[in-house]
Amino acid sequence: LAKTTQPISMDSYEGQEVNITCSHNNIATNxxxxxxxxxxxxxPRFIIQGYKTKVTNEVASLFIPADRKSSTLSLPRVSLSDTAVYYCLVGGSGNTPLVFGKGTRLSVIA
Amino acid sequence: EAEVAQSPRYKITEKSQAVAFWCDPISGHATLYWYRQILGQGPELLVQFQDESVVDDSQLPKDRFSAERLKGVDSTLKIQPAELGDSAMYLCASSLAFQGAEETQYFGPGTRLLVL
Structure with a gap:
């Protein structure tokens, strides 16, 4: 059963770039x-999804190293409205259900 | 943009009463999920359907919880009898399939249950 590890909380000022890293050492090939x-x-609202390397959409970027044992969500120039809990999940191979951890509580301050 | 619909949004009940929650997934989504989320924690999967069939209900307290998706479209989650510890947010999600990128789940607004 793939599990993920994220920081419990993070603080940031408005306008800064925020990077949240997730560890998933037991990620399956698929x-x-x-x-x-x-x-x-x-x-929960879907933000971004990736398999390897880098994915970017209008909201965020996702960086995945070659070994895929971790990933980093990057939020450019955060605003107060980005204050939320962010969850990292691994899955989709069809063999195990997706499991939510406790997520990372991001607080953006003015 | 298509959305997952849930009702009611809020429900207050007394312990030992029966409660039911309804979910209408995004059109065309074969897979439907029910989650329970206790305040301060991440969602916990209760049951997963593929069309009208249960794929995973290992975490569903079957002595009091039941779920059905009779025609493979909308779904109902029932609790009978409700207990104080059932107070939580109940979330429904749907996805095109349960493998690969098509397993991306889209969530409804949830039903907040308070058991008194």
Whole structure:
């Protein structure tokens, strides 16, 4: 069962770039890495997904090294509205269910 | 943009009563998930459906919880009888399939349950 390890919390000032790293040493060959964002009293929202190297969309970038044992979510120029919990999940190989950890609570301050 | 619908958004009940939650996944999504999220923790998978069949219900407390997806579209999660410890957010998610990139899950707004 793939498990992930993330920092419990992070603080950042507005306008800074934030990088959240996730460890997933037991990732399976066919697993994807997916990041979700969750605001209080809302369901998690899909941010980005990748398999290897780098993926970028309008919201974030995802960096995955060659060994795929970790990944880094990069949020450029965060604002107060980026204050949320961010979850890293690995899965998609169809053999094991996706497991949410406790996530990383990001606090953006002015 | 298509969304996962859930109702009700909030539910207050007394212990020993029965409660039911409804979920309508994104059209065309074969896989449906029910999660429970206790305050301060990540979502915990309760049950996963592929079309109308249960794929994984290993974490579903079957003595009091039941879930169905009779026609392979919408789904109902029931708790009977409710206990104080069931107070949580109940989230529904759907995905195209359960393998590969198509397993990307899209979540509904959740139902917040309070058991008194």
């Amino acid at each position: 697993d994807y890495i997916t990041w979700y964002q969750q605001f209080p009293s809302q369901g």
